[in-house]
Amino acid sequence: xxxxxxxxxxxxxxxxxxxxxxxxxxxxxxxxxxxxxxxxxxxxxxxxxxxxxxxxxxxxxxxxxxxxxxxxxxxxxxxxxxxxxxxxxxxxxxxxxxxxxxxxxxxxxxxxxxxxxxxxxxxxxxxxxxxxxxxxxxxxxxxxxxxxxxxxxxxxxxxxxx
Amino acid sequence: xxxxxxxxxxxxxxxxxxxxxxxxxxxxxxxxxxxxxxxxxxxxxxxxxxxxxxxxxxxxxxxxxxxxxxxxxxxxxxxxxxxxxxxxxxxxxxxxxxxxxxxxxxxxxxxxxxxxxxxxxxxxxxxxxxxxxxxxxxxxxxxxxxxxxxxxxxxxxxxxxxxxxxxxxxxxxxxxxxxxxxxxxxxxxxxxxxxxxxxxxxxxxxxxxxxxxxxxxxxxxxxxxxxxxxxxxxxxxxxxxxxxxxxxxxxxxxxxxxxxxxxxxxxxxxxxxxxxxxxxxxxxxxxxxxxxxxxxxxxxxxxxxxxxxxxxxxxxxxxxxxxxxxxxxxxxxxxxxxxxxxxxxxxxxxxxxxxxxxxxxxxxxxxxxxxxxxxxxxxxxxxxxxxxxxxxxxxxxxxxxxxxxxxxxxxxxxxxxxxxxxxxxxxxxxxxxxxxxxxxxxxxxxxxxxxxxxxxxxxxxxxxxxxxxxxxxxxxxxxxxxxxxxxxxxxxxxxxxxxxxxxxxxxxxxxxxxxxxxxxxxxxxxxxxxxxxxxxxxxxxxxxxxxxxxxxxxxxxxxxxxxxxxxxxxxxxxxxxxxxxxxxx
Ligand code: SF4
Ligand code: SF4
Ligand code: SF4
Ligand code: FES
Ligand code: FES
Numbered sequence: 001x002x003x004x005x006x007x008x009x010x011x012x013x014x015x016x017x018x019x020x021x022x023x024x025x026x027x028x029x030x031x032x033x034x035x036x037x038x039x040x041x042x043x044x045x046x047x048x049x050x051x052x053x054x055x056x057x058x059x060x061x062x063x064x065x066x067x068x069x070x071x072x073x074x075x076x077x078x079x080x081x082x083x084x085x086x087x088x089x090x091x092x093x094x095x096x097x098x099x100x101x102x103x104x105x106x107x108x109x110x111x112x113x114x115x116x117x118x119x120x121x122x123x124x125x126x127x128x129x130x131x132x133x134x135x136x137x138x139x140x141x142x143x144x145x146x147x148x149x150x151x152x153x154x155x156x157x158x159x160x161x162x
Numbered sequence: 163x164x165x166x167x168x169x170x171x172x173x174x175x176x177x178x179x180x181x182x183x184x185x186x187x188x189x190x191x192x193x194x195x196x197x198x199x200x201x202x203x204x205x206x207x208x209x210x211x212x213x214x215x216x217x218x219x220x221x222x223x224x225x226x227x228x229x230x231x232x233x234x235x236x237x238x239x240x241x242x243x244x245x246x247x248x249x250x251x252x253x254x255x256x257x258x259x260x261x262x263x264x265x266x267x268x269x270x271x272x273x274x275x276x277x278x279x280x281x282x283x284x285x286x287x288x289x290x291x292x293x294x295x296x297x298x299x300x301x302x303x304x305x306x307x308x309x310x311x312x313x314x315x316x317x318x319x320x321x322x323x324x325x326x327x328x329x330x331x332x333x334x335x336x337x338x339x340x341x342x343x344x345x346x347x348x349x350x351x352x353x354x355x356x357x358x359x360x361x362x363x364x365x366x367x368x369x370x371x372x373x374x375x376x377x378x379x380x381x382x383x384x385x386x387x388x389x390x391x392x393x394x395x396x397x398x399x400x401x402x403x404x405x406x407x408x409x410x411x412x413x414x415x416x417x418x419x420x421x422x423x424x425x426x427x428x429x430x431x432x433x434x435x436x437x438x439x440x441x442x443x444x445x446x447x448x449x450x451x452x453x454x455x456x457x458x459x460x461x462x463x464x465x466x467x468x469x470x471x472x473x474x475x476x477x478x479x480x481x482x483x484x485x486x487x488x489x490x491x492x493x494x495x496x497x498x499x500x501x502x503x504x505x506x507x508x509x510x511x512x513x514x515x516x517x518x519x520x521x522x523x524x525x526x527x528x529x530x531x532x533x534x535x536x537x538x539x540x541x542x543x544x545x546x547x548x549x550x551x552x553x554x555x556x557x558x559x560x561x562x563x564x565x566x567x568x569x570x571x572x573x574x575x576x577x578x579x580x581x582x583x584x585x586x587x588x589x590x591x592x593x594x595x596x597x598x599x600x601x602x603x604x605x606x607x608x609x610x611x612x613x614x615x616x617x618x619x620x621x622x623x624x625x626x627x628x629x630x631x632x633x634x635x636x637x638x639x640x641x642x643x644x645x646x647x648x649x650x651x652x653x654x655x656x657x658x659x660x661x662x663x664x665x666x667x668x669x670x671x672x673x674x675x676x677x678x679x680x681x682x683x684x685x686x687x688x689x690x691x692x693x694x695x696x697x698x699x700x701x702x703x704x705x706x707x708x709x710x711x712x713x714x715x716x717x718x719x720x721x722x723x724x725x726x727x728x729x730x731x732x733x734x735x736x737x738x739x740x741x742x743x744x745x746x747x
Contacts, residue, residue, distance in 0.1 A: 048343070048344070048741070048742070051343075052741050055741075061321060061326075061327030061328070061330075062343055062740075063321075063327050063328050063329060063330040063342065063343055063351075064321070064327065066332060066343040066344070067330035067332050070332045070333045070334070071331075071332075071333070071334045072334075073334075
């Protein structure tokens with residue numbers, strides 16, 4: 001079983017910050033959600049090292065922490081990819097076939113929505129209307145906007161981010 | 163107590179305030195179906211199988227969590243109620259790996275039974291099935307999530323009853339799966355193999371790792387001398403699988419049944435329990451008199467041992483170095499018994515019949531090879547041996563009374579009470595008292611440490627010294643007790659801990675009761691009293707009076723804590739991580 005984690009050195013510093021944040025929540029089981037949100041703000045995602053520290057500090061099980069992290073879509077288990085792909089699933093995009101584009105993206109990247117590729121290059125998220133309905137369906141990669149997307153355009157576009 | 167009046171289907175009921183509709187209905191003999199509800203363990207109102215109409219309420223209400231109130235009118239059997247329950251059940255069934263005939267819980271499954279009781283004739287829904295995982299890497303527990311109905315009874319049990327908490331519902335919606343973190347195997351996380359989750363599961367999503375094939379093979383092999391040892395708690399539970407009633411005592415039927423199954427000898431773990439008391443009693447005295455580490459904590463329960471290694475490594479030195487009776491038996495069988503009978507130990511196949519799933523793990527520990535071979539070859543739960551007997555067409559209930567074989571089948575009442583919480587402590591006190599004082603113990607029944615209370619204490623005067631003892635069963639209770647000791651809120655000389663609530667009679671390998679039956683009877687208490695009855699009827703009730711154990715010391719071991727004992731009967735422990743380690747990438 002592979003648990004995604006950045007290199008120790010990068011993480012170590014952030015973990016110290018997390019530890020500091022946790023001090024004010026010692027033993028407060030009820031603060032789990034809030035603590036996880038703060039931890040994600042610090043580290044950017046919630047690797048197992050962070051979850052363990054949260055569990056210890058709040059005196060809950062790691063299993064409970066993991067259960068909570070995977071229940072809410074706004075928590076990430078893995079660091080976000082170098083390239084963050086967002087696909088609009090707003091109404092306009094949806095009726096123009098955004099779901100098919102999404103399937104193709106998932107297929108090409110080998111991940112599901114909300115996840116990050118193992119090489120940490122791409123992460124894939126869905127979002128609501130981005131205000132570019134005229135271009136529907138819309139995919140955004142970092143700051144680049146791609147309109148009138150079709151499933152077939154997906155491999156081509158991904159090539160721009162080698 | 164404030165009482166509340168209400169009507170259920172027009173019938174007047176008076177119950178104490180705070181009672182749920184479900185409890186009130188049961189009081190007047192009305193059956194409301196349930197699925198996620200497990201009394202005292204899981205009362206979360208998740209499955210909505212138990213819905214009823216409450217007059218004035220807009221929607222149907224989950225009766226298992228809905229408290230009664232004055233003047234309430236409840237209807238448990240309206241068309242809307244019946245239809246809602248059916249829809250709930252059919253939705254569950256439509257996403258279920260329905261393979262009842264080959265399922266371990268066939269005919270003892272709450273989902274199956276509900277389908278019958280609610281009169282389900284067809285399933286109106288079809289659809290994609292959830293992605294499932296079959297996890298059989300653990301030596302003790304198998305998870306088959308294709309049958310999981312997400313009731314969370316196992317989750318509450320693991321977290322709250324056992325204070326372990328290694329399984330939870332992960333992910334959300336259709337993807338939800340009850341699993342360890344990162345969907346690992348139970349073998350990769352700090353699961354203690356207690357099997358309490360299996361007892362809680364209404365369906366076949368959790369079961370023991372089945373070892374019956376190994377045993378069938380050995381029984382067929384003419385080269386093998388196959389011997390059985392029966393744990394104390396099995397003699398008050400195996401009869402349940404053959405319709406003899408909860409806690410029926412079948413001590414003498416077991417040898418008869420196992421001989422017919424093909425075992426060459428049928429021995430008794432009670433013998434090894436007596437041996438354990440000889441070693442552990444002397445270890446206690448040794449520590450008491452020579453400033454050794456106290457409190458001494460018992461080591462018979464492999465679920466407790468693994469729990470201690472993962473979660474309380476600071477107490478490892480307090481653990482008795484004595485192996486459990488199962489392992490003492492194995493080591494003695496492949497050395498002393500082998501020599502005595504002139505049998506090559508490599509040809510001896512030791513089968514343990516245990517109320518326990520953690521014993522499967524224990525026998526595979528690398529420390530448990532003192533004879534030069536794996537001391538215990540296979541462990542069967544009470545449920546597995548019952549399945550084997552049934553497969554062979556042997557009806558335990560119809561067996562004649564027969565005796566265990568000699569010499570490893572001779573035991574005392576002290577060995578028998580190992581099967582109930584408090585029993586090891588009581589057995590130890592019976593022996594320690596007489597060894598120290600040289601006087602006969604007048605009242606050998608230590609009733610203050612018997613019974614279902616989670617933590618029990620007693621002070622026993624031995625030769626002018628007050629010895630403080632404590633007993634905990636169920637690992638959440640063990641946690642409480644250990645934290646007290648850690649924080650110096652209490653001081654004890656001797657502590658007994660059993661992983662399972664009720665002790666071994668409530669073990670994770672024992673016959674499974676439905677939630678309905680658990681609502682009615684405290685099965686652990688029933689089996690526990692049966693254990694004490696077994697003890698009362700034994701001619702000898704103190705381990706140091708066991709003639710076969712005496713002979714074992716004379717002919718082979720020398721004396722308790724002697725060199726041979728250390729080699730064969732004692733062990734050591736290993737601190738283990740609480741959390742799985744992350745791999746760097
Ligand atoms: S869990 Fe119950 S309903 Fe499901 S296959 Fe097994 S016996 Fe049948
Ligand atoms: S065997 Fe015990 S520790 Fe392991 S998951 Fe089941 S209840 Fe929890
Ligand atoms: S494994 Fe069994 S007890 Fe646990 S949630 Fe699934 S069905 Fe319920
Ligand atoms: S719906 Fe996709 S941009 Fe508006
Ligand atoms: S909601 Fe009452 S039994 Fe599940």
